[in-house]
Amino acid sequence: MAIQEPQQKEPRSFGLQTPGTKGVIGKKRYAMVIDLRKCIGCMSCSIACKTEYGLPLGVWRTWVKVMEKGGYPVTKRIFMPRLCNHCDYPVCVRNCPTQATYKHEDGFVLQRYNRCIGCRTCMVACPYNARHLLPEKRTDDKLPRMVVDKCTFCIHRVKKGLVPSCVQACVGGARIFGDLNDPNSEVHKLVSTETVTVLKPELGTSPSVYYVGADWEIMDEPHSYTNRTAQSKAEFNDFKEYHNGDAFADIKEGENLMAEVGKNWVGYLKTIPHKAKETFQAFKIFLFD
Amino acid sequence: MGESIVTYNAFHHVAWGTTISVYFWLVGASAGSFVISCFGWVFGIKRYKPLTMTASVTAIIMLLLVPFLLTWDLGKPIRFIYLLIPGYWHSTGPMAWGTLLICLYPMSMVVYSYFVLQNNQTFAKVFGIVAIVLALSTHWYTGVVMELNPGRFLNHTALAPLLFLTGAFISGIGLMNVIVWIRNLFRSEENKFDPALIFEMASFMVYGIVFDIFLLFLDFMQTVYGNQNEVMGHTVVLMEIFRFPYLWLTMVIGLFVPLIILVSPLKKTMTGAVTASLLVAVGVYGMRIWWVLGGQYLQSFY
Structure with missing residues (x-):
């Protein structure tokens, strides 16, 4: 990838706290390359991430999608680690009404819990499903709840000279992290020399997670819906059953749609008492403490 | 090419639920009702003047439900105030504009209604125009807030605000007709609204219904001739999973049957x-x- 002169005007930068820094001299641009030829699907990255942040059940900052291809005896299992793409032109940042999510000058797309109102606009905007709402019930009440959460590229580790937790835990060395603008970095060399691809390039978000050796079918959005195992379908309904609530429109497959819409409405009403209690407590603290 | 099948994936929530769909309907019906309220005082169609307060109060009540719905839909309801604080306000976020519109629109309706009660034609007209612009903008915004998500292929169309506004116009008139009819049932003969207004408003609806069908046809064309996601969105999501609300509720019950009647x-x-x-x-x-x-x-599923 060639290092360019800084672009003075980039129309896609509006609404962002800092313009895209990919290929800009004198700027850092952290990125990740995932070499799928080396991924063995051990899910260590997902577990390392879950452990690093104490993520509750049902939500993921990174996960590995698995696909099987071919027919017996010539079959292949394909893995696709997924995470926030820390786009250069993130739609989520542009659409956030309170600047809770913002773009760091080094390329990270970050979330400020104290600003987030839980409107989920960013979740609707994100084309990669990289965001989730933290549930109401956590093991520790001091942990953030009912605000949107996402991958941070482990900025707290990167600022100390470490690599993100998922990269550290990757046993196959499939995840490579570094400054894309540094010509000596491994990510720069890989992006410059290998055939790399990104997810949904047509959207113009300029993702910073690059894949080497990706299969087109596992990257395809409709394929995820049309080609699933029966078990995967059952798991989808289980997920909707046990991780619903919080006013999500969780519609189970094979169920009556309007009944599911009705349940969704009931789910919304059920959330009101505990939200009212929390609001009342917040007022109490504000007025008397 | 052999078959390929996804054996494991993490699933995701549909972030905006039924509450948001109810909110969109309420704002639309409110805007539509308010337009009728302005027929007499802003557009000078004097026979609609008796309807003004009924239509205006209907529009205000429906819009007053919206902040409750939306605030309790937030993960952190008390933080709704952030949407109004300059240091937090993000000018490129559609929801930031929407918050201002939702605050200003009912206020302007109240001011308009006050001048109507005072029988002040000049100020009623001025504030009526302001309120109409805000009513249309508020409903325009509901289309835009879904439209400005390029990753959501079915929503990412410039037709969205037009579809929402047309829907607002016809649903507002429809709701007003039903309310006027119910009101007339319980009033003495001299206090009833002129039933001819119901027939006239119903005839206005025909134009809206025809335009709505035209817009939905354009949307159909875009999805069917669109990219893979749009085609899937039409064939699988709308025609299979959402068949009842899409085909039956919207097209048949909501547009074609009323059109045939009218x-x-x-x-x-x-x-x-x-x-x-x-x-x-x-x-x-x-x-x-x-x-x-x-x-x-x-x-x-992705």
């Missing part, structure tokens, strides 16, 4: 006009369901 001799009967009005109001809610929930459905 172009047939039935339009001259009260039963025909009121039934068509009720069906349109219900049908527009069907559109809000598939637009909000359906637009987000496919991606939750």
Whole structure:
């Protein structure tokens, strides 16, 4: 990838706290390359991430999608680690009404819990499903709840000279992290020399997670819906059953749609008492403490 | 090429639920009702003046429900105030504009209604115009807030605000017709609204219904001739999973049946006009369901 002169005007930068820094001299641009030829699907990255942040059940900052291809005896299992793409032109940042999510000058797309109102606009905007709402019930009440959460590229580790937790835990060395603008970095060399691809390039978000050796079918959005195992379908309904609530429109497959819409409405009403209690407590603290 | 099948994936929630679809309907019906309220005082159609306060109060009540719905839909309801604080306000976030519009629109309606009660034609007209612009902008915004998500292929169309505004116009009129009809049932003969207004408003609806069908046809064309996601969105999401709200509730019950009633001799009967009005109001809610929930459905598997 060639290092360019800084672009003075980039129309896609509006609404962002800092313009895209990919290929800009004198700027850092952290990125990740995932070499799928080396991924063995051990899910260590997902577990390392879950452990690093104490993520509750049902939500993921990174996960590995698995696909099987071919027919017996010539079959292949394909893995696709997924995470926030820390786009250069993130739609989520542009659409956030309170600047809770913002773009760091080094390329990270970050979330400020104290600003987030839980409107989920960013979740609707994100084309990669990289965001989730933290549930109401956590093991520790001091942990953030009912605000949107996402991958941070482990900025707290990167600022100390470490690599993100998922990269550290990757046993196959499939995840490579570094400054894309540094010509000596491994990510720069890989992006410059290998055939790399990104997810949904047509959207113009300029993702910073690059894949080497990706299969087109596992990257395809409709394929995820049309080609699933029966078990995967059952798991989808289980997920909707046990991780619903919080006013999500969780519609189970094979169920009556309007009944599911009705349940969704009931789910919304059920959330009101505990939200009212929390609001009342917040007022109490504000007025008397 | 052998077969390929996804054996494991993490699943995702559809972030905006039924609450948002109800909110879109309420704002639309409120805007539509308010336009009728302005017929007499802003557009100078004097025979609509008796309807002004009924239409205005209906519009205000429906819009007052919206902050409750939206605030309790937030993960952190108390933080709704952040949407109004300059240091937090993000000018490129559609929801930031929407918050201002939702705050200003009911206020302008109240001011307009006050001058109507004071019988002050000049100020009622001025504030009526302001309120109409805000009413249309508020509903325009509901289309835009879904539109400005390039990853949501079914919603990412410039037709969205037009579809929402047309839906607002016909559902507002439909709702007003039903309310006027119910009110007339309980009033003495001299206090009743002129039933001819119901027939006239029903005839206005015909133009809106025809334009809505035209817009939905354009949307159909875009999805069917669109990219893979749009085609999937139409064939799988709208025609299979959301078949009832899309095909039956919106198209058949909400548009074609009322259109047939309103172009047939039935339009001259009260039963025909009121039934068509009720069906349109219900049908527009069907559109809000598939637009909000359906637009987000496919991606939750990705």
